[in-house]
Amino acid sequence: MVTVLPVETPGLGDRTYLVHDGSVALVVDPQRDHDRVTALAEAAGVRITHVFETHIHNDYVTGGLALARETGAAYLVNADDEVAYERTPIRDGDVVEVGAMRVRAIHTPGHTHTHLSYALQADGGQVAVFTGGSLLYGTTGRPDLLGPEHTDTLVRAQWRSAHRLAAELPDEAAVWPTHGFGSFCSATQATGASSTIGQEKKTNAALTADEGAYVERLLAGLDAFPAYYAHMGPANAAGPTAPDLSPPSVADPAELRRRIEAGEWVVDLRDRTAFAAGHLPGSLNFGLDGQFVTQLGWLIPWGTPLTLLGETAEQVAEAQRELVRIGIDRPAAMATGGPGDWSGGEPPASFGRAAFADLKAALDAGDGGPVVLDVRRDRERARAHVPGSVHIPLHDLPGRLDEVPEGRVWVHCAGGYRASIAASLLHARGRDVVAVDDGFDRARDLGLAAPAPETADDRQETSA
Structure with missing residues (x-):
């Protein structure tokens, strides 16, 4: 058998x-x-x-x-x-x-x-x-x-x-x-x-x-x-060799700050709720609870030194295992704990989270309304979108941050995961952001987005 x-x-x-x-x-x-x-x-x-x-x-x-x-x-x-x-x-x-x-x-x-x-x-x-x-x-x-x-x-x-x-x-x-x-x-x-x-x-x-x-x-x-x-x-x-999954060296707050200021990527592995509530200024959010390795591998300039921040050593080890699968073999450093452990006394950064109902209220308030940034892929947007929103797919955003209009930016995707990544990229650049952590179907229900005709065999769209 x-x-x-x-x-x-x-x-x-x-x-x-x-x-x-x-x-x-x-x-x-x-x-x-x-x-x-x-x-x-x-x-x-x-x-x-x-x-x-x-x-x-x-x-x-x-x-x-x-x-x-x-x-x-x-x-x-x-x-x-x-x-x-x-x-x-x-x-x-x-x-x-x-x-x-x-x-x-x-x-x-x-x-x-x-x-x-x-x-x-x-x-x-x-x-x-x-x-x-x-x-x-x-x-x-x-x-x-x-x-x-x-x-x-x-x-x-x-x-x-x-x-x-x-x-x-x-x-x-x-x-x-x-x-x-x-x-x-x-x-x-x-x-x-x-x-x-x-x-x-x-x-x-x-x-x-x-x-x-x-x-x-x-x-x-x-x-x-x-x-x-x-x-x-x-x-x-x-001919790839076997991966090295041993823990990286541990970075103290001074080293983390130095790496961020040098333009390296310091990535917070916690979920988007925890990240929005408080994080090391300049760090980026790629939570392990979503398409972590796909999105990080897609966005990071290839070869950029990468430091991982996790609540536990186990989180960092999980991220390492996922990263070696796409050839990102050795993180530059790691740190565990929380923002208070990583900041060296610097106040944590934070930004707002909202639902589509909150976005609707902000748009209905008038006065020009907020900037709405849609980071979904082209085929997702073609099916329905918020009128007047700016569209920059997440995978293009790192090279197009300067195209995001001035003002408070409300970022949305299909479910919240990619919006948090985008919000962290913008916030690290000093922008005022709100991450919409909600399913896009809710935007349709609220009348924020009208559905477009479905196309045959649409690519997979995650709820991220």
């Missing part, structure tokens, strides 16, 4: 898989912090002998090479991928035996040119396929991450790859993708936590629409993706 054990990485919207027959195991698409996988294998009493990569990833730094070296496993990467390390090359049609299991490589270009899916044969049949960034739940991986010059070729290849999988695998075969659980590698919002080839034939746009309709629908649904993606492919081709 074969067992498939998913290893979730919700901060990035990805999955790794440990698959075993009770004795030996294979791993598909391991994350950088591969100790989670080895711990799972140890608990199951199995030995990892093979590590498979579906593609050179664009949204995280792989742990595959380090895991293979640590365990002595074969590291299987497409023979056509240009990498700087020794690997076991694998090509379309190759079959690898892993204990009682047989794994067949299937070339499924679309997310990348060299993408492979892996069909798993065990227990007398083809029981599953690991689809990486090819066939996802209800959608497919996005085809535009390698640049616009490749997008048209890849999107059409993605449609053909989906049809190849549907044709070559039985309806009962389980579909196990790497992306699609909130990952920006997903072309549109994936649906569900599990699926089969048969279910995808009924529900996946790549399998229910003709090629032209699929291409048009998918390309229309694409939105921005995180800036740090540009660094992931080169890091994975170079």
Whole structure:
């Protein structure tokens, strides 16, 4: 009996898989912090002998090479991928035996040119396929991450790859993708936590629409993706080492102030309520309770020294673990406690929090009204927005702070998380801000925003 054990990485919207027959195991698409996988294998009493990569990833730094070296496993990467390390090359049609299991490589270009899916044969049949960034739940991986010059070729290849999988695998075969659980590698919002080839034939746009309709629908649904993606492919081709998760050095208040004044990023990991109530002046808020690593990796100028502030050492360790997954390996420093411990006697900074009802009251009061800053992405704003609001997507805000009009700024997003990040960026620049910590549906209910027509296959929009 074969067992498939998913290893979730919700901060990035990805999955790794440990698959075993009770004795030996294979791993598909391991994350950088591969100790989670080895711990799972140890608990199951199995030995990892093979590590498979579906593609050179664009949204995280792989742990595959380090895991293979640590365990002595074969590291299987497409023979056509240009990498700087020794690997076991694998090509379309190759079959690898892993204990009682047989794994067949299937070339499924679309997310990348060299993408492979892996069909798993065990227990007398083809029981599953690991689809990486090819066939996802209800959608497919996005085809535009390698640049616009490749997008048209890849999107059409993605449609053909989906049809190849549907044709070559039985309806009962389980579909196990790497992306699609909130990952920006997903072309549109994936649906569900599990699926089969048969279910995808009924529900996946790549399998229910003709090629032209699929291409048009998918390309229309694409939105921005995180800036740090540009660094992931080169890091994975170079061969990432195992991460260092040891604690950084502890910074005292004088060092924290020096780092802030030098233009470094000092990031407060507490939730947005605590941050608004009181924080170290000049620090920025990326709470661990939201899309921490995606948003921080998207906004920080790559290579900027980063200091982490947490209530506990455990919070800092959690943040470190998330950061190594995108190649931010060693924080410059850390500090724990609260604003009183970090400020050296300096009064804490704070700013206001509000709901959309408060914003409506401020707008109804007249006198020109407050500045309203919408930091949602383009597709979110296209569906509905507050009339007269200024729109600067959060990922553009660090470079466009000077475009925010003078006066008190009320910042909103879809749920409050991104608004707090934006408010902290503005407040660190000396601006008077109010963070709207409320769901945007409430703005609709209050008549602050009129809904626009929905578009097909809108990208995932978090409640952040």
